[in-house]
Amino acid sequence: MNKKDNNLTPMMEQYLKIKENHKEEILFFRLGDFYEMFLDDAVIASRELDIALTKRAGNSANSYPMCGVPYHVADSYISKLINKGYKVAICDQMEDPALAKGLVKRGVTKILTPGTFTDTNYLKRDENNYLLSAIINRNNIYISYADYSTGEVYTTFKTFFNFDDLTNFFTDECYRINPSEILINKQDDKKLNVFLTSSQFYINYIEDIFDGVDLSVEEESFINENIFKDLSTLKNEGKIDDYSSINVLLKYLIKTQKMSLNHLNSIIYYEDKNFLILDEHCKKNLELIKGINTDNRSESLLEILDSTKTAMGSRELKKWIEEPLVNKKQIEERFDILESFISDLMLLDSTGTLLKQIYDIERLSVKISNKSINPKEMVSLSNSLEYIEDIKELFSRSENKMINKLSYNLNSLEQIRSEINTIIVDDPPVIIDDNRFIKHGYSEELDELFEASEKGKQWILDLEEREKNRTGIKKLRVKYNKILGYFIEVTKANIEQVPSDYIRKQTLVGSERYFSIELKEMESRLLGSKDEALKLQMKIFNSLKAFLLSNLFSIQKTAKEIAKIDVLVSLSIVAKNNNYVRPTLNTEGVISIKDGRHPIVESKFTEELFVPNDTCMDMDKNLIHVITGPNMAGKSTYMRQVAIIIIMAQMGSFVPCKSANISIVDRIFTRIGASDNLARGDSTFMVEMKEVSNIIKNATKDSFLILDEVGRGTSTYDGLSIAWSIIEYIATAVKAKTLFATHYHELVNLSEKYDNVTNLTIAVEKKEDSIVFLRKIIEGFSNNSYGIEVAKLAGVNEYIVNRANELLTDMQNEEEMKINKNVLNNKTYKVEQKSIFDVKKDDFIKDVNAINVNEISPIQALNLLDQIIKKSKDLI
Numbered sequence: 001m002n003k004k005d006n007n008l009t010p011m012m013e014q015y016l017k018i019k020e021n022h023k024e025e026i027l028f029f030r031l032g033d034f035y036e037m038f039l040d041d042a043v044i045a046s047r048e049l050d051i052a053l054t055k056r057a058g059n060s061a062n063s064y065p066m067c068g069v070p071y072h073v074a075d076s077y078i079s080k081l082i083n084k085g086y087k088v089a090i091c092d093q094m095e096d097p098a099l100a101k102g103l104v105k106r107g108v109t110k111i112l113t114p115g116t117f118t119d120t121n122y123l124k125r126d127e128n129n130y131l132l133s134a135i136i137n138r139n140n141i142y143i144s145y146a147d148y149s150t151g152e153v154y155t156t157f158k159t160f161f162n163f164d165d166l167t168n169f170f171t172d173e174c175y176r177i178n179p180s181e182i183l184i185n186k187q188d189d190k191k192l193n194v195f196l197t198s199s200q201f202y203i204n205y206i207e208d209i210f211d212g213v214d215l216s217v218e219e220e221s222f223i224n225e226n227i228f229k230d231l232s233t234l235k236n237e238g239k240i241d242d243y244s245s246i247n248v249l250l251k252y253l254i255k256t257q258k259m260s261l262n263h264l265n266s267i268i269y270y271e272d273k274n275f276l277i278l279d280e281h282c283k284k285n286l287e288l289i290k291g292i293n294t295d296n297r298s299e300s301l302l303e304i305l306d307s308t309k310t311a312m313g314s315r316e317l318k319k320w321i322e323e324p325l326v327n328k329k330q331i332e333e334r335f336d337i338l339e340s341f342i343s344d345l346m347l348l349d350s351t352g353t354l355l356k357q358i359y360d361i362e363r364l365s366v367k368i369s370n371k372s373i374n375p376k377e378m379v380s381l382s383n384s385l386e387y388i389e390d391i392k393e394l395f396s397r398s399e400n401k402m403i404n405k406l407s408y409n410l411n412s413l414e415q416i417r418s419e420i421n422t423i424i425v426d427d428p429p430v431i432i433d434d435n436r437f438i439k440h441g442y443s444e445e446l447d448e449l450f451e452a453s454e455k456g457k458q459w460i461l462d463l464e465e466r467e468k469n470r471t472g473i474k475k476l477r478v479k480y481n482k483i484l485g486y487f488i489e490v491t492k493a494n495i496e497q498v499p500s501d502y503i504r505k506q507t508l509v510g511s512e513r514y515f516s517i518e519l520k521e522m523e524s525r526l527l528g529s530k531d532e533a534l535k536l537q538m539k540i541f542n543s544l545k546a547f548l549l550s551n552l553f554s555i556q557k558t559a560k561e562i563a564k565i566d567v568l569v570s571l572s573i574v575a576k577n578n579n580y581v582r583p584t585l586n587t588e589g590v591i592s593i594k595d596g597r598h599p600i601v602e603s604k605f606t607e608e609l610f611v612p613n614d615t616c617m618d619m620d621k622n623l624i625h626v627i628t629g630p631n632m633a634g635k636s637t638y639m640r641q642v643a644i645i646i647i648m649a650q651m652g653s654f655v656p657c658k659s660a661n662i663s664i665v666d667r668i669f670t671r672i673g674a675s676d677n678l679a680r681g682d683s684t685f686m687v688e689m690k691e692v693s694n695i696i697k698n699a700t701k702d703s704f705l706i707l708d709e710v711g712r713g714t715s716t717y718d719g720l721s722i723a724w725s726i727i728e729y730i731a732t733a734v735k736a737k738t739l740f741a742t743h744y745h746e747l748v749n750l751s752e753k754y755d756n757v758t759n760l761t762i763a764v765e766k767k768e769d770s771i772v773f774l775r776k777i778i779e780g781f782s783n784n785s786y787g788i789e790v791a792k793l794a795g796v797n798e799y800i801v802n803r804a805n806e807l808l809t810d811m812q813n814e815e816e817m818k819i820n821k822n823v824l825n826n827k828t829y830k831v832e833q834k835s836i837f838d839v840k841k842d843d844f845i846k847d848v849n850a851i852n853v854n855e856i857s858p859i860q861a862l863n864l865l866d867q868i869i870k871k872s873k874d875l876i
Contacts (some may be wrong), residue, residue, distance in 0.1 A: 025089035036068040079122035111256035115181025126314035132179035133245040142245040151263035161847035175280035230267040263369035276324035285670040309355035313566025324650035334652025341572035362559040375428035382420040449533035456526030580654035589619035595658040598641035611775035629762030669695040672708040685713030705738040748781035
């Protein structure tokens with residue numbers, strides 16, 4: 001439609017002018033009590049929201065599609081559009097329609113996107129809603145992300161030897177952070193672009209949003225001084241510049257929210273080396289956050305460990321699982337607190353009871369910041385602070401030093417609670433426009449104005465009764481609406497009884513509306529006192545909002561402490577209920593677990609007892625375990641449980657076993673299962689080899705590896721050759737603790753060649769023509785995969801099973817199908833250790849030579865130097 005069309009109404013011209021600047025968003029255009037959508041926006045909204053699509057009145061050449069939703073329930077419709085990946089621009093009336101001269105002024109007051117949506121009624125209570133921005137320049141990457149609903153902001157910077165490593169880091173961060181929206185500069189790299197276009201993430205390209213816009217934020221009035229201080233510090237340290245991801249992030253929030261970012265109080269600079277690194281495959285394979293079969297938290301480690309009482313605690317627990325610590329002192333401190341809670345069950349129970357009453361005050365921060373917090377939420381905040389004061393007092397009375405220490409960082413914010421309790425009624429109304437919510441007695445002037453208004457209401461009721469008796473009209477009513485004010489309504493059947501002193505105001509189909517001189521005089525006094533009362537009430541309320549805003553940082557700090565306490569209480573409850581024990585930590589590379597259990601599988605074992613298993617690994621003779629045995633016997637469960645126990649220990653949780661001595665690891669890698677990525681042109685075997693390549697390239701001697709059936713995606717001899725050489729390389733060059741499950745029974749011969757390789761198998765009891773899985777890991781190896789027996793257990797019909805046995809016997813009798821062990825040991829797979837180190841050294845030298853020292857900054861050079869030192873130590 002041509003916006004210059006002479007047949008357009010002034011309102012439609014206004015709409016098209018505003019829409020011109022918001023082509024990417026669905027425009028919610030406020031008209032009275034509705035948000036209306038027109039043209040293409042209406043077509044999309046009607047389809048996605050399942051609402052009626054109508055046409056604007058006009059001649060056939062100038063009619064156009066439209067639809068609308070009531071403004072007071074618009075949030076539910078907006079949330080549906082946001083969840084489907086749309087952006088929504090809210091266009092509000094900028095002046096009172098009753099006072100407007102001509103067309104009401106309108107303007108966009110907010111742009112809602114997947115990463116900036118803050119409505120707590122529709123956000124997931126146990127998940128952060130992150131907006132992520134990334135700037136990639138050559139081999140440098142800046143990543144920043146924020147949860148606008150809570151005020152958290154994080155940023156980091158890294159320089160890489162090559163772009164593949166950068167891409168892997170970026171994709172791993174995306175899966176770890178799981179942002180609702182990503183801002184990124186356009187890339188030339190094919191691999192990265194395939195990820196961006198085929199992933200589930202909502203992508204915005206920075207060039208499309210900020211074309212020609214200055215991205216510096218030094219003069220932005222929306223940003224508070226704490227953020228400016230952090231930006232200055234990071235800039236001086238060379239960690240950001242004027243075109244860094246943090247600037248893009250802040251600029252985007254200002255552009256979309258169009259209001260103060262006061263609740264963004266600090267920027268946390270993080271480095272992945274401060275945490276146990278878990279990539280996308282590891283989190284998925286170990287079912288840390290989502291169950292593989294459920295694709296949600298059901299049947300995940302998160303579900304097992306989550307006995308949190310608050311939404312804040314649930315979100316914090318997820319972070320702890322995804323970011324286990326590597327600092328021994330910090331981990332031990334968490335152990336100490338858990339031990340303190342478990343030793344005092346009354347304290348644990350009391351704390352849990354109090355935590356249950358605490359509101360999600362972390363997500364109130366954005367409402368305090370933009371002054372949209374309502375009286376009910378203020379009362380919830382006050383009540384929560386009262387329970388926090390009870391927790392602080394409970395902890396301060398404890399004789400345990402660790403519990404005492406928790407109370408030090410808890411600020412009960414008594415002044416805030418007192419101010420709210422003094423001003424706001426205990427049970428404020430949901431709709432506050434025309435209702436009182438300031439306590440009686442707080443303001444004498446307000447009390448007098450509301451009293452006058454209440455007396456006027458009683459006068460109206462008395463007038464109605466008096467007029468009924470005077471006129472004899474029993475159905476006479478005195479009513480009020482915002483347009484007409486007060487009026488007397490009489491049905492058409494009683495018009496003849498209307499007295500002469502009534503003045504007609506409005507005629508309806510079934511009734512007439514009148515006013516009298518007496519009613520008009522009282523209306524002025526009544527509405528005047530009510531308006532004055534409401535204005536004064538809002539003035540008091542706004543003053544209270546400003547007070548909360550001045551204390552916002554303290555509120556956020558207290559919320560963060562409560563989240564931490566909630567996680568510690570949750571881990572204590574789970575440890576007590578599930579008989580988890582405190583692990584011992586070491587830095588000598590020893591992993592010793594007695595009667596270890598898989599926490600997720602154990603929770604599902606309701607019909608039979610879970611069989612625990614021991615683990616003994618070190619940097620010497622027990623570096624690599626080659627595990628053989630039949631499918632379904634428990635190899636994968638065993639390997640996963642060891643990794644999960646390590647993760648639980650390093651996040652500060654007690655662990656499922658009789659005892660555990662855990663060496664702190666820097667990374668956990670998993671290569672489990674068969675999957676393809678056809679969108680990226682990768683077959684199942686290619687995906688497997690890429691994952692293995694990534695593991696070999698990035699693993700260190702402090703890493704923990706799980707490799708399950710590596711090489712099975714190709715032919716027998718190819719796969720066996722690859723599996724054999726991988727184990728050799730790990731044993732001689734990487735030297736990372738490794739669990740390697742396989743059906744290539746020939747690999748057990750590696751234990752004779754390398755002192756740090758040992759064989760484990762799953763105990764199986766054979767009964768006639770069937771087998772029983774004992775689920776017990778024992779030393780030794782198996783030369784039988786029991787595949788046909790497993791097929792029989794799975795219910796494959798008798799003919800197929802019998803025929804398979806016949807074929808197996810025939811194949812085993814043919815000499816050419818046998819693998820010559822002498823060839824394997826002495827010829828085909830004989831690799832000198834020197835050649836392995838030469839390969840690793842060549843890769844290292846190639847990466848170093850690729851560095852262009854003329855194109856890197858001092859801080860980038862220091863980052864590269866740190867990587868060079870780390871990699872060179874691995875070669876020694």
